[in-house]
Amino acid sequence: MKLVIILLLCHMLYCVDVDKNTFSNYKDVKTQHLHIEWLLNLNDKVVDGSVEYTLKVFANQLSEVHLDIYKMNILFIYYPSNGQVLKYHVESDPIQKDEQGDKLVIELGQVYKYGEIVKFRIKYQIGEDARALSFMDPSQTDDKKAPYLFSQCEANNCRSMIPLQDTPSIKFTYSATVITQSPLINVFMSGNRLQTQKFELMGNYEMNSIANIFQFELNIKIPAYLIAIVAGTVEERSTGARTAVISESKNIQKYKDELEDLDQYVQYLEDYIGEYKWGSYKIVILPASFPFGGMENPLLTFANPTIIVGDKSGVSVAVHEIAHSWFGNTITCNNWSNMWINEGFCVFLERKGLKTLFKDINLVHVNSQVGNNEMNALIKEFNSSQDDFVKSYASLHPKTENHNADDSFSTIPYERGFQLLYYLEKQINETRFQQLLKAWLQEYEYKSADESDFYRFMILWLKVQLSAEEFTTVKKSIDNVYTKWVYDYGQPPIQETFENPASKDVLQLVNAWIEGKGTKPQNYQIFDGFKSNQKQLFLSSLTEKSKDITEAIMVSLEDAYHLSDLRDAELLFRWYALSINTKYAKDTTNLQKIKAFVGVVGRMKMVNPIYKALNKETATQWYQENYAFYHPLTRQSIESIIKSKTIIE
Numbered sequence: 001m002k003l004v005i006i007l008l009l010c011h012m013l014y015c016v017d018v019d020k021n022t023f024s025n026y027k028d029v030k031t032q033h034l035h036i037e038w039l040l041n042l043n044d045k046v047v048d049g050s051v052e053y054t055l056k057v058f059a060n061q062l063s064e065v066h067l068d069i070y071k072m073n074i075l076f077i078y079y080p081s082n083g084q085v086l087k088y089h090v091e092s093d094p095i096q097k098d099e100q101g102d103k104l105v106i107e108l109g110q111v112y113k114y115g116e117i118v119k120f121r122i123k124y125q126i127g128e129d130a131r132a133l134s135f136m137d138p139s140q141t142d143d144k145k146a147p148y149l150f151s152q153c154e155a156n157n158c159r160s161m162i163p164l165q166d167t168p169s170i171k172f173t174y175s176a177t178v179i180t181q182s183p184l185i186n187v188f189m190s191g192n193r194l195q196t197q198k199f200e201l202m203g204n205y206e207m208n209s210i211a212n213i214f215q216f217e218l219n220i221k222i223p224a225y226l227i228a229i230v231a232g233t234v235e236e237r238s239t240g241a242r243t244a245v246i247s248e249s250k251n252i253q254k255y256k257d258e259l260e261d262l263d264q265y266v267q268y269l270e271d272y273i274g275e276y277k278w279g280s281y282k283i284v285i286l287p288a289s290f291p292f293g294g295m296e297n298p299l300l301t302f303a304n305p306t307i308i309v310g311d312k313s314g315v316s317v318a319v320h321e322i323a324h325s326w327f328g329n330t331i332t333c334n335n336w337s338n339m340w341i342n343e344g345f346c347v348f349l350e351r352k353g354l355k356t357l358f359k360d361i362n363l364v365h366v367n368s369q370v371g372n373n374e375m376n377a378l379i380k381e382f383n384s385s386q387d388d389f390v391k392s393y394a395s396l397h398p399k400t401e402n403h404n405a406d407d408s409f410s411t412i413p414y415e416r417g418f419q420l421l422y423y424l425e426k427q428i429n430e431t432r433f434q435q436l437l438k439a440w441l442q443e444y445e446y447k448s449a450d451e452s453d454f455y456r457f458m459i460l461w462l463k464v465q466l467s468a469e470e471f472t473t474v475k476k477s478i479d480n481v482y483t484k485w486v487y488d489y490g491q492p493p494i495q496e497t498f499e500n501p502a503s504k505d506v507l508q509l510v511n512a513w514i515e516g517k518g519t520k521p522q523n524y525q526i527f528d529g530f531k532s533n534q535k536q537l538f539l540s541s542l543t544e545k546s547k548d549i550t551e552a553i554m555v556s557l558e559d560a561y562h563l564s565d566l567r568d569a570e571l572l573f574r575w576y577a578l579s580i581n582t583k584y585a586k587d588t589t590n591l592q593k594i595k596a597f598v599g600v601v602g603r604m605k606m607v608n609p610i611y612k613a614l615n616k617e618t619a620t621q622w623y624q625e626n627y628a629f630y631h632p633l634t635r636q637s638i639e640s641i642i643k644s645k646t647i648i649e
């Protein structure tokens, strides 16, 4: 008990280095509010920025503020109250510069005391070097009428669009004024949109043109990585009382039809976890170069068009992003080594929602199985690396210090984290675990936490709820695995297979295909009746056994199911990667289809396995041809895949 109190105090006073991926002195001074002003010049791919900071001092004496920046041009810094200009300099390490950016040191010109408020303003300019931002030409958009801009700040990319304390352990409110230079451009941010004004542009901008001023406000505290903007010829269509879809006009009706049940998805999650407190919920379907399936920007999820399949089979991504409203956006990991505090919990809640949506727990288990296959393949891959950092990515506590935190990103925090919670739920009992999660949310609402916060909270809560006898048994079953589950680099200590009736047919069919050596199994047509996630499991299980897949089997599979021509990108990318890995796709027409695919889909989950499968020469050539299409984050990850290929096969 004593130890617990000391640990808690220690945590409150930050006697440990909580986040090593920030250069800011965020323990001495904490952001309370940011007011952002951006003038968007999308034609020239430049944004003029000005940010007013409201910071609160937590040190006894404070004379400097250190902020994170990444490749931006700081113009000047001053006190808005009296116009006094502040001195600043940039501290930069040549290796860190590309990975994590630089430290902006601002001299306050006076000493502030504990509890005082510091307010200053920074004027700066950003452009295409801002790795959070994707500037697109009209030709790269669906509507082809105007340029387009969107941001992706997670993990440590917000520092490339705003100088700030770029750590998930600092939360603040924000407001913004965004001015566009074209009347066509509509703007949304991850906050509530207040009024919009039109005005006539003067000066050296486009002559006689009308522009817009947009104002936003978010009064719930969020970490830096949840600030987001999208600007383009986008419009909004309501899908219910509190939900809407936003996209360019070309496909908006299709998107709206696919996402017509959004209000219900919010409801399913509320039924399990409690009230949705953010107000409205909108999904932006971005251009295809968006590097992720979805990004949980508050009130304004960003999603990849690959989630729109036509049969609502991709909407689990939407359920996942809504689930982040609680896990990730309300309780946030304190640094990127603890990302499972966001993702593991989020997947857990997502699958509670999917249970209601699918009306069949077995189909939810199929998702867990697909995730499990992917997790196991990654654990093997990371385990075979010589690099200590890469090895650690197999755990729920990857090393991220001195690196771009994005390097550690994989499905591990999602699935390994989910499986830990699934195990805990079994030990604790379903109803009680639900109560525990609600209590956890209440205790850490709008705060940041790590795995020891969760452990401490859980044990104290259980101690109060359970009889002494029950408590001893449950605590023992938790203590047997918790540390290993979080920190070890191998498989989780308990291996769950999630076998169920809905996957039995799938796995039998996989085996029948392999045994048939190219002859179609008698019941091969049952594939057509499978749900989309069962088909994913089929392909992911074939991938697991790819050593046994001969060219004859591949030819026969294609003939039976026309897999190269499916519409669903979730299935296509698996089939394509398998086609390359088994040498089925060489210089046949199939390779052309795969090449076309990586030219129109920029989601990393889908293009990375294909680039991993290609030989160095082809990968380099395809990458160069599609360079302009890819998002900066996708470029970064493909480049590192290509770099790791030494042999030309």
Ligand SMILES: *[C@@H]1O[C@H](CO)[C@@H](O)[C@H](O)[C@H]1NC(C)=O
Residues within 6 Å of the ligand: 017, 018, 019, 020, 021, 334, 335, 336, 337, 338, 399, 400, 401, 450, 451
């Ligand atoms: C993240 O925080 C944990 C404690 O919660 C600490 O052990 C770890 O070193 C930190 N990692 C980074 C990269 O800051």
Ligand SMILES: *[C@@H]1O[C@H](CO)[C@@H](O)[C@H](O)[C@H]1NC(C)=O
Residues within 6 Å of the ligand: 429, 430, 431, 432, 435
């Ligand atoms: C689970 O816990 C709840 C109380 O939270 C209790 O009512 C219920 O009987 C328990 N279920 C089982 C199977 O032990």
Ligand SMILES: *[C@@H]1O[C@H](CO)[C@@H](O)[C@H](O)[C@H]1NC(C)=O
Residues within 6 Å of the ligand: 379, 380, 383, 384, 489, 490, 491
């Ligand atoms: C990881 O590699 C070690 C040998 O380096 C091996 O003993 C261990 O079984 C591997 N673990 C997994 C999960 O692959």
Ligand SMILES: [Zn+2]
Residues within 6 Å of the ligand: 296, 320, 324, 342, 343, 346
């Ligand atoms: Zn997520």
